[in-house]
Amino acid sequence: MVGEELVGGPFLDADGMKALGAALAITVTGLASAWAEKEIGTAAIGAMAENEGLFGKGLILTVIPETIVIFGLVVALLINSA
Amino acid sequence: MSRPKEMTRAVIVGHKSILKETIDSLHDTNLFHIEDFVEDESGFKISKPLKNAEEVSKKLVKIRSIANYLGIVKKEPVVQKTDSVLRDLDSKLNELDRAIATKTESIAQLDNELKDLDSQKREILPYLSINLDFDDYRGYESLKVFAGMVKGSLDGSQISSITKAYELYYDPQSKAVVLFVAKSDADRVYEVLQDLGFRELRVPERGGVPSELLRFIEQKEAEVTRKIESLRVDIESLKAKYADFILASDEILSIESQKAELPLRIATSANAFIIEGWTPTEDYDKVVSAVNSATNGKAYVTSLEIDEEEEEHVPVEYNNSKIAAPMQQIMDLYSRPKYTELDPSSVILITFPLMYGLILGDIGYALILGAIALAVKKAVKSDAVKPLMDILIYCQISTFIFGIIYGEFLGFSLASLHTAHGVVPGLIPGWETIVLFEGLGGEEFTFPVHRTHMVMTMIAATVTIGLLQLNLGFLLGFANISRHHGMKHAVLEKGSWLVIQLGALVAAIGYLGGNSGLAYVGAGILVLGIVMLTMGEGIKGPIELPSLMGNALSYARIIAVGLSSIYIASTVNDIAFEMIWSDHSKIGFLAVAAILVFILGHALNTVLSIIAPGLHALRLQYVEFFGKFYEGGGRKYNPFGYIRKYTEE
Numbered sequence: 153m154v155g156e157e158l159v160g161g162p163f164l165d166a167d168g169m170k171a172l173g174a175a176l177a178i179t180v181t182g183l184a185s186a187w188a189e190k191e192i193g194t195a196a197i198g199a200m201a202e203n204e205g206l207f208g209k210g211l212i213l214t215v216i217p218e219t220i221v222i223f224g225l226v227v228a229l230l231i232n233s234a
Numbered sequence: 235m236s237r238p239k240e241m242t243r244a245v246i247v248g249h250k251s252i253l254k255e256t257i258d259s260l261h262d263t264n265l266f267h268i269e270d271f272v273e274d275e276s277g278f279k280i281s282k283p284l285k286n287a288e289e290v291s292k293k294l295v296k297i298r299s300i301a302n303y304l305g306i307v308k309k310e311p312v313v314q315k316t317d318s319v320l321r322d323l324d325s326k327l328n329e330l331d332r333a334i335a336t337k338t339e340s341i342a343q344l345d346n347e348l349k350d351l352d353s354q355k356r357e358i359l360p361y362l363s364i365n366l367d368f369d370d371y372r373g374y375e376s377l378k379v380f381a382g383m384v385k386g387s388l389d390g391s392q393i394s395s396i397t398k399a400y401e402l403y404y405d406p407q408s409k410a411v412v413l414f415v416a417k418s419d420a421d422r423v424y425e426v427l428q429d430l431g432f433r434e435l436r437v438p439e440r441g442g443v444p445s446e447l448l449r450f451i452e453q454k455e456a457e458v459t460r461k462i463e464s465l466r467v468d469i470e471s472l473k474a475k476y477a478d479f480i481l482a483s484d485e486i487l488s489i490e491s492q493k494a495e496l497p498l499r500i501a502t503s504a505n506a507f508i509i510e511g512w513t514p515t516e517d518y519d520k521v522v523s524a525v526n527s528a529t530n531g532k533a534y535v536t537s538l539e540i541d542e543e544e545e546e547h548v549p550v551e552y553n554n555s556k557i558a559a560p561m562q563q564i565m566d567l568y569s570r571p572k573y574t575e576l577d578p579s580s581v582i583l584i585t586f587p588l589m590y591g592l593i594l595g596d597i598g599y600a601l602i603l604g605a606i607a608l609a610v611k612k613a614v615k616s617d618a619v620k621p622l623m624d625i626l627i628y629c630q631i632s633t634f635i636f637g638i639i640y641g642e643f644l645g646f647s648l649a650s651l652h653t654a655h656g657v658v659p660g661l662i663p664g665w666e667t668i669v670l671f672e673g674l675g676g677e678e679f680t681f682p683v684h685r686t687h688m689v690m691t692m693i694a695a696t697v698t699i700g701l702l703q704l705n706l707g708f709l710l711g712f713a714n715i716s717r718h719h720g721m722k723h724a725v726l727e728k729g730s731w732l733v734i735q736l737g738a739l740v741a742a743i744g745y746l747g748g749n750s751g752l753a754y755v756g757a758g759i760l761v762l763g764i765v766m767l768t769m770g771e772g773i774k775g776p777i778e779l780p781s782l783m784g785n786a787l788s789y790a791r792i793i794a795v796g797l798s799s800i801y802i803a804s805t806v807n808d809i810a811f812e813m814i815w816s817d818h819s820k821i822g823f824l825a826v827a828a829i830l831v832f833i834l835g836h837a838l839n840t841v842l843s844i845i846a847p848g849l850h851a852l853r854l855q856y857v858e859f860f861g862k863f864y865e866g867g868g869r870k871y872n873p874f875g876y877i878r879k880y881t882e883e
Contacts, residue, residue: 208568212856215849218791219784225794226787229689233675 174228181224188217248533259528264875268511281497363405369441378420385431548573550868560621569866589851591632598644604630641682645803692793700789707862726770734763806835
């Protein structure tokens with residue numbers, strides 16, 4: 153298996169790999185959420201400048217990608233408790 | 235669960251001679267939402283504003299510009315009688331206007347004077363070190379005077395090589411130079427000066443010794459500044475004296491201008507007028523009797539039928555109890571319900587604080603934030619802030635209850651917990667954690683609930699709570715649709731989702747229990763549900779199927795955000811306590827620092843505790859819950875009238 157020499161090797165044991173996997177799950181999904189929210193948030197602020205009544209809609213659309221990082225967190229917790 | 239207030243469409247018709255009385259009576263009742271008239275082929279036209287409109291708006295502009303100049307802010311109202319304010323309005327307004335005009339004019343004059351003095355001062359400054367009377371610079375027939383600055387350094391030898399007949403004043407520090415030479419030598423001397431980077435300066439026109447002049451100017455400056463100060467104090471006292479008058483007359487004039495401009499919004503012919511609008515059905519009689527008594531029954535008021543198409547555009551007024559009313563803010567932030575829809579304010583009165591409490595669940599933060607909310611509610615009188623504080627208080631009540639269930643206080647565990655690695659002591663001695671039943675993944679479900687030790691179980695629990703709320707949403711959607719489009723549509727569009735979930739549940743139970751018969755039955759129900767959904771919503775129904783899973787999983791954020799809040803709190807606690815334990819000094823410096831860390835850390839987490847759980851709980855309502863049944867987009871019921879604060883009839 154690729155990377156087998158790493159597991160149990162001098163660098164990382166199985167727990168270390170798990171921790172790294174959990175960290176990756178959070179990091180990548182966090183970046184993805186941030187990226188998506190940045191794009192939507194900018195547009196939402198622009199729309200709100202025109203019409204303040206759009207705050208509710210803007211907020212909703214902006215936080216929709218938040219789900220990505222929540223899934224990442226769930227996966228990280230699953231990895232950790234498995 | 236409530237619907238918006240029932241509305242009645244009313245029309246008021248009358249002769250133009252009673253228009254003013256009608257407008258006055260409608261404005262006083264503050265119950266009639268006037269529908270703006272759009273000119274069409276009917277031959278009716280919008281009318282001109284009432285006669286006093288121009289005068290009223292002129293005064294209004296004047297009073298607002300004065301209020302703006304004086305910086306008058308809204309404050310605790312002193313209620314005044316309308317007629318007494320109105321009686322003195324003109325004279326007081328003129329008096330005030332004149333007083334301010336003269337004061338600002340003299341301030342402007344003095345400001346100019348100040349600038350003038352400043353430029354004079356600047357002219358004198360370079361000559362200060364030479365201190366020759368300025369009259370000595372002028373009026374020679376055979377002498378040339380060079381006055382200015384040089385860049386290089388100058389001494390007598392450079393000049394004396396050209397001529398012996400000169401007189402030089404030079405300040406090596408400021409590099410100011412004044413040189414008197416015979417006119418015949420002037421050109422050659424000028425060349426020398428130019429090599430030194432000579433720049434000529436203007437000699438001030440007034441005579442006198444620079445140092446004395448400067449003292450004189452500075453005296454004058456101080457005097458002018460003092461005058462300006464006293465004028466400003468005068469203006470401040472004007473502000474104090476007239477603030478109540480300005481606020482009251484602004485209100486009266488606003489009311490008058492609203493009334494005066496109403497004819498622009500209604501239909502009129504040569505002699506008659508028609509006012510069309512909406513009033514809550516319960517208040518219809520009040521409106522009718524108010525108009526009748528004001529016009530001696532000369533106006534004709536009647537109610538009209540509302541047809542189904544119009545129902546969508548009926549202005550919406552909430553109809554909630556006092557307890558649920560603050561939630562209307564949350565509704566308005568999203569979108570006001572349509573007239574035909576259920577108003578979910580009273581549902582989110584339960585669900586929003588529930589989600590918030592599930593996320594935060596900490597006795598300490600509940601007490602802190604509850605106290606803050608109560609204090610702000612007491613201190614701030616603003617109508618916009620109060621409902622928000624009410625919502626925050628509701629949330630803290632729920633947080634407190636879940637704080638007991640979770641056994642948490644500022645991130646500390648209140649009950650002691652026995653784990654495989656030993657006993658984790660709690661804050662309250664003698665409160666032992668009780669194991670209730672087996673959770674998921676080898677975890678134990680305990681009371682109090684230790685969220686950090688039963689993550690998997692809590693994920694499953696929160697997703698289940700999510701499914702419950704989503705199904706509540708489907709049921710509300712069912713009620714909305716069955717009322718307006720009939721039972722069949724409701725069953726196909728919303729009921730199908732329930733059938734699909736039932737099918738999935740039965741299939742899962744059958745599969746996991748090893749009962750393949752049951753699994754097939756479940757699969758059958760599932761397919762039936764999908765077929766119903768396709769019939770109800772078309773092809774977009776099945777496409778949206780996976781969103782149900784996404785929505786339900788999204789509720790896992792309840793535990794996720796909650797854990798992050800716990801970890802921040804317990805990290806702060808760990809740092810603070812480690813600092814205290816490791817403190818062996820007698821002075822206790824580290825102990826003080828530890829207390830600071832503790833306070834600042836928890837202050838930070840308190841702020842985060844409003845934002846993070848608040849936004850996530852809000853999002854669960856807006857996106858997941860409302861997505862299942864709510865449309866929104868209703869028009870605000872905005873009655874013609876004014877809520878008086880500073881005046882009374």
